[in-house]
Amino acid sequence: MKENPDVIEVLELRQSYGDYEAVRGASFTVRRGELFALLGTNGAGKTTTLEVVEGYRPPTSGSVRVLGMDPYADGPALRRRTGVMLQEGGFFAELTVRETVDAWRRFTGRARATADVLGQVRLDAKAGTRVGQLSGGERRRLDLALAVLNDPELLFLDEPTTGMDPEARRNTWQLVRDLRAAGTTVVLTTHYLEEAQQLADRVAIMDAGRITATGTVAEVLSGQRSRITFPLPFATTASDLPRLPGAELAVRGDAVSYAVARTAPALAVLHEWAGARGVELDGIEVRHASLEDVFLALAGDQRTAPDDQGTFRPDHHSKAAAR
Numbered sequence: 001m002k003e004n005p006d007v008i009e010v011l012e013l014r015q016s017y018g019d020y021e022a023v024r025g026a027s028f029t030v031r032r033g034e035l036f037a038l039l040g041t042n043g044a045g046k047t048t049t050l051e052v053v054e055g056y057r058p059p060t061s062g063s064v065r066v067l068g069m070d071p072y073a074d075g076p077a078l079r080r081r082t083g084v085m086l087q088e089g090g091f092f093a094e095l096t097v098r099e100t101v102d103a104w105r106r107f108t109g110r111a112r113a114t115a116d117v118l119g120q121v122r123l124d125a126k127a128g129t130r131v132g133q134l135s136g137g138e139r140r141r142l143d144l145a146l147a148v149l150n151d152p153e154l155l156f157l158d159e160p161t162t163g164m165d166p167e168a169r170r171n172t173w174q175l176v177r178d179l180r181a182a183g184t185t186v187v188l189t190t191h192y193l194e195e196a197q198q199l200a201d202r203v204a205i206m207d208a209g210r211i212t213a214t215g216t217v218a219e220v221l222s223g224q225r226s227r228i229t230f231p232l233p234f235a236t237t238a239s240d241l242p243r244l245p246g247a248e249l250a251v252r253g254d255a256v257s258y259a260v261a262r263t264a265p266a267l268a269v270l271h272e273w274a275g276a277r278g279v280e281l282d283g284i285e286v287r288h289a290s291l292e293d294v295f296l297a298l299a300g301d302q303r304t305a306p307d308d309q310g311t312f313r314p315d316h317h318s319k320a321a322a323r
């Protein structure tokens, strides 16, 4: 019999805390070998969904299968084949990195050698360092080391690069890519949209307990428009600007912005127009649609918006949101 390509199948999942329904009928699948990113506004229900998928709580209703098992009923069997990198691992500050991994190895069936795992997450040079002396990014790499100790076929990463500087983040992305290239299925939650755009084969976007978009990054972006912007040229008014077929034009002060489905024909028309008028389109910029645009369109309101690093924080209104 052919192996089921779906390692996770979630159908109509609902999860309530008392009277409050945190997940309201979420359905998605994760295929073997892919990197799947679950994105969402704060409080959207991502952690709740992952806790059900990881087997830490039973669903209120709906069905969840992971590696062909019921994750809650078959918890111990499932945990032998999965790895979970939690948001904040609890470590003993006085233990060294090597001692921490050695301690975890005792509780892990089929644990890999400590040196092997530390080499993989590039912490080998820190093996003798006390955990309390590690930087935030190094602690996250130790979390990752513990999550891959049992060589899992399915790995859950909950905000794996939070608190890392850009270089550490890029190094971690490479580690995650290496894991995926070695055949590990990875489910990731992140507040960094660039992270999802860089790493994910497919994404699901959650808002208020529901999945509002799912597919490859390209599919999710397909309905979105790119933006062409430039300062209004000298001695030109808004009414002089050309109309581009199917494009939306907005002029605020002297900032011109076209939202277009296809950039090349739009740029051709604009350059022809500028040439005919003898004006320069100094400072013209093209910004292709990003997950941030999708997010803002789907989330629909201003409760949560990404800041300038593409990070979601509540009650923060970004430049993108203002566009």
Ligand SMILES: Nc1ncnc2c1ncn2[C@@H]1O[C@H](COP(=O)(O)OP(=O)(O)OP(=O)(O)O)[C@@H](O)[C@H]1O
Binding pocket: 017, 020, 022, 040, 041, 042, 043, 044, 045, 046, 047, 048, 049
């Ligand atoms: N144990 C709990 N009891 C009651 N309500 C809870 C509990 N855990 C979560 N919630 C609520 O359920 C909703 C979903 O929370 P959840 O942590 O799943 O969201 P999230 O998408 O992971 O958010 P974030 O991105 O902020 O981590 C939130 O409104 C939260 O306040």
